[in-house]
Amino acid sequence: MSLTTDDVRHVARLARIALSDQEVEALRGELSDILAYADKVGEVAAADVPPTSHAYPLRNVYRDDTPQPSLPADEATATAPQAEQGRFRVPRIVEEP
Amino acid sequence: MHPLVAADAVGLQRLLKAREVSATEITQAHLDRIADTDPHVSAFIRTLDQAALDHARDIDRRLSAGQEVGALAGLPLALKDILCTKGVETTCASRVLQHYRPPYDATVVRKLRQADAIVVGKANMDEFAMGSSCENSAFFPTRNPWDLERVPGGSSGGSVAAVAANDAPLGIGTDTGGSVRQPAALCGVIGVKPTYGLVSRFGLIAFASSLDQVGPIARAVPDAALLLEAIAGHDPRDATSIPTDVPDLHTTLEAGVEGLRVGVVSEFMGAGMSDGVRSVVTAAIDRLGALGAEVVDVSLPHAGYGVSAYYLIAPSECSSNLSRYDGVRYGLRVDGETTEQMMASTRDAGFGPEVKRRIMIGTYALSAGYYDAYYAQAQRVRTLIIRDYEAAYAGCDVLASPTSPTTAFKLGERAADPLSMYLSDVYTIPSNLAGAPALSLPVGLDDDGLPVGLQLMAPVLGEPVLFRAARALERELAIDSTPRGNGSLAQVAA
Amino acid sequence: MSVTPDASRQPATAARDSGVEQASRFEAVIGLEVHVELNTATKMFCGCAIDFGGAPNVRTCPVCLGQPGSLPMINAKAVESAIRLG
Numbered sequence: 001m002s003l004t005t006d007d008v009r010h011v012a013r014l015a016r017i018a019l020s021d022q023e024v025e026a027l028r029g030e031l032s033d034i035l036a037y038a039d040k041v042g043e044v045a046a047a048d049v050p051p052t053s054h055a056y057p058l059r060n061v062y063r064d065d066t067p068q069p070s071l072p073a074d075e076a077t078a079t080a081p082q083a084e085q086g087r088f089r090v091p092r093i094v095e096e097p
Numbered sequence: 098m099h100p101l102v103a104a105d106a107v108g109l110q111r112l113l114k115a116r117e118v119s120a121t122e123i124t125q126a127h128l129d130r131i132a133d134t135d136p137h138v139s140a141f142i143r144t145l146d147q148a149a150l151d152h153a154r155d156i157d158r159r160l161s162a163g164q165e166v167g168a169l170a171g172l173p174l175a176l177k178d179i180l181c182t183k184g185v186e187t188t189c190a191s192r193v194l195q196h197y198r199p200p201y202d203a204t205v206v207r208k209l210r211q212a213d214a215i216v217v218g219k220a221n222m223d224e225f226a227m228g229s230s231c232e233n234s235a236f237f238p239t240r241n242p243w244d245l246e247r248v249p250g251g252s253s254g255g256s257v258a259a260v261a262a263n264d265a266p267l268g269i270g271t272d273t274g275g276s277v278r279q280p281a282a283l284c285g286v287i288g289v290k291p292t293y294g295l296v297s298r299f300g301l302i303a304f305a306s307s308l309d310q311v312g313p314i315a316r317a318v319p320d321a322a323l324l325l326e327a328i329a330g331h332d333p334r335d336a337t338s339i340p341t342d343v344p345d346l347h348t349t350l351e352a353g354v355e356g357l358r359v360g361v362v363s364e365f366m367g368a369g370m371s372d373g374v375r376s377v378v379t380a381a382i383d384r385l386g387a388l389g390a391e392v393v394d395v396s397l398p399h400a401g402y403g404v405s406a407y408y409l410i411a412p413s414e415c416s417s418n419l420s421r422y423d424g425v426r427y428g429l430r431v432d433g434e435t436t437e438q439m440m441a442s443t444r445d446a447g448f449g450p451e452v453k454r455r456i457m458i459g460t461y462a463l464s465a466g467y468y469d470a471y472y473a474q475a476q477r478v479r480t481l482i483i484r485d486y487e488a489a490y491a492g493c494d495v496l497a498s499p500t501s502p503t504t505a506f507k508l509g510e511r512a513a514d515p516l517s518m519y520l521s522d523v524y525t526i527p528s529n530l531a532g533a534p535a536l537s538l539p540v541g542l543d544d545d546g547l548p549v550g551l552q553l554m555a556p557v558l559g560e561p562v563l564f565r566a567a568r569a570l571e572r573e574l575a576i577d578s579t580p581r582g583n584g585s586l587a588q589v590a591a
Numbered sequence: 592m593s594v595t596p597d598a599s600r601q602p603a604t605a606a607r608d609s610g611v612e613q614a615s616r617f618e619a620v621i622g623l624e625v626h627v628e629l630n631t632a633t634k635m636f637c638g639c640a641i642d643f644g645g646a647p648n649v650r651t652c653p654v655c656l657g658q659p660g661s662l663p664m665i666n667a668k669a670v671e672s673a674i675r676l677g
Contacts, residue, residue: 008457015416015460016423017453018441026450027457030515034458037516040405041474044481051476052483054307054337055532056294056557061336062667065631068638068652075200076648076656081430086647088425091436181660194659201653203660300660335662421657 002032098263098591101126103579106172106266106320113171116160120171124153124215127173131217131264133590139239140249140259142178142188144218149173156213167213168327175259175268178219179226180206180311181300189302190234191224193422193429193447203300204332205269205311212327217265220255224449225419226276226304228252229521232512233451240508241284242580243547245589247505250280250521253314257284260314261578262586267324268314273305274407275500275525277312278537282500282550285539285578287321287567288314290525292558293532294339296325297332303418305411306337308529316578318538318568322346325560344560354569355389357562360493364400365524365552370502373543378499381540381551384573385497385566395489395496399481403527404519406482409462409475410530415452416459422447454515479530486531490556495566498524500537500550524552533557538567539576546582629672636663 008028012019019027070076077083082090101109101123112118128146135141156170181187181199183206188194202210209216223233231239231254239254241247242262249258253270257280260268270277272290281288289312296311303309313324326346332338361382366375386392424430424443431446433439448456462471489496501521511518528535534557537550551570555563581587633640637654653661 003461007461011457011461011464014464015456016420016437016441016444017448017456018438018445019453020445023445023450023453027454030454031457031461033516034408034454034519035461037519038405038409038458038462038471038475040402041409041478042470044399044402045474045477047477049477049480051473052479053476054293055479055483055530056292056337056339058294058337058339061665062670063333063638063664065633065666065668066638067633067640070639070650070652071200071656073646073649076651079197079200079427079658081424081428086649088648090425091433091439093436181658187659189659197659199653199658199660201658201661299662302659334664336664421659426656427658 099126102130102263105317120153120156134262140255141218169212169214173217173265174214175220175256175265177256179302190222192235204297223252226252241505242586244584250283252276254280273308275522281537283505285548289536292534297335299334305414318571346564349565357390357494359390360395360496362498365498377541377549397485400527406475406478407526409471412455412459413472416456496554498552500552504547631668
């Protein structure tokens with residue numbers, strides 16, 4: 001498994017990380033090495049072996065439809081880097097017409 | 098060293114119940130100890146002196162009034178900075194959460210408070226619990242009290258180093274691939290990874306949700322049992338929490354190992370281990386035999402694929418869990434012209450190299466066309482490892498192996514090679530994949546005077562037999578857990 | 592709704608056709624995407640009440656804000672309603 005710098009940039013775009021050129025180059029080699037090691041999982045476990053997502057199988061774990069207290073109004077946005085009038089402030093998402 | 102900080106938790110409780118010391122005296126002695134040691138060890142991101150003393154005084158007031166106090170009353174505890182504490186910075190040792198004050202308490206934190214444990218500080222760790230040396234903290238590395246030039250292990254290195262340095266008799270860590278057991282081994286203390294689902298994950302900042310588990314750290318097995326009993330139990334806010342009673346560890350704790358079958362995992366006794374670890378671990382297993390256990394060899398044929406499976410499953414889950422850090426609702430924000438630029442710049446500045454590496458691996462492994470070959474295939478390997486354990490436990494009560502292939506390594510020694518760091522967890526990862534309990538017990542020192550840990554493993558919900566075996570060996574070996582020797586904390590803090 | 596031109600009925604001189612003739616050469620394929628608001632008392636993954644008309648962000652909690660460490664719990668009534676709807 002050998003990644004190109006374009007592969008790394010593509011994955012960085014998917015992961016929403018604005019990597020520098022140096023980071024892209026370093027990650028190209030590191031990710032290739034790690035994935036080559038991880039590739040060993042292909043040596044065992046044929047397709048008839050069922051995958052395990054959780055070691056302790058619990059099924060149908062639900063919550064009653066009973067309202068619980070929400071956060072006090074001033075606490076919901078208290079952790080936000082930018083808030084305004086009880087709202088989370090972000091850069092404009094929709095372009096001006 | 099002040100006798101109150103040298104004492105174990107059970108001993109402190111006895112003194113407190115007899116009213117020979119107050120919770121305030123115990124707490125003050127430990128805060129003084131932290132002031133002496135932490136300039137050398139750097140176990141804490143933040144100490145909570147005032148809150149700790151306030152809580153201790155409240156316990157003393159209730160004791161004087163003849164009122165109830167909790168099961169951990171007056172016992173100082175180092176809390177890994179990955180568990181949410183309402184209104185108190187919870188950083189995960191990351192720049193992205195450097196000033197984050199959660200609006201709620203983790204279930205474990207709530208239980209600790211109800212039990213009247215005294216949280217003396219939030220402990221350092223590898224960023225988002227990703228690492229095996231504590232060097233991936235965004236703030237500073239923690240040092241090993243046995244040799245200040247060496248790492249304490251990770252990711253729960255701060256909590257473990259604090260317990261080893263007598264800053265607190267109890268610590269809380271989290272273990273996703275060995276993050277409690279490996280540092281416990283490297284610092285000569287006890288570290289437990291309970292059965293997945295035994296301790297609530299609500300309020301534990303997620304790294305890999307199907308593997309993460311909160312675990313106790315202590316200098317004595319009965320102390321670790323006391324702490325686990327206090328934090329275990331079903332939580333309706335965690336869908337993966339097992340609806341079972343809190344395990345009773347104390348009834349059988351002193352029952353000894355006579356008649357128990359201990360399986361030595363052949364695959365974990367092979368190449369890659371240092372000679373010092375091999376000889377100390379082999380001697381400890383022999384002592385189990387001398388105590389009346391039947392020692393047999395067992396095989397976990399697929400355990401060797403554990404690291405490969407882990408480095409697909411954990412990063413995949415990490416890439417999903419860490420997508421929430423986008424600079425909108427909490428944490429760091431780096432401005433950008435568009436929202437997407439803001440998010441991508443925030444994440445570049447907020448995450449350290451190891452966290453980015455794992456997000457990238459996970460994003461790649463889950464991306465179109467690769468899911469079956471990587472994530473799904475790794476989960477099939479997980480099934481094989483679980484079957485291996487089931488076969489082994491058909492003939493054994495507990496399994497034994499080294500915890501870590503080596504003793505503590507020097508700061509910087511493995512920082513440049515991610516893969517060599519990942520292999521620190523080769524013996525611990527399979528238990529996480531199987532969801533089964535395991536612990537590390539200090540069993541001696543290697544030729545360099547550094548602690549060696551023995552890993553004991555048990556089937557799912559087999560904590561009683563796990564603690565029973567560990568307690569028997571602890572009593573037999575009577576290990577002195579005080580860091581000593583050249584370069585140790587003992588040379589700089591009395 | 593999507594409208595797909597049927598190539599087999601496409602004459603060479605489409606420009607002279609009337610609107611009706613043109614329409615007759617298209618086959619209408621209609622799909623309905625129906626959004627149903629379940630009459631649950633709380634949200635899908637947390638216990639925040641579903642009430643309309645409040646100030647922004649007042650019916651929020653660590654779970655629905657995706658606060659670090661929070662975990663979703665599925666609303667049993669929502670699952671039951673979804674199964675009933677088929």
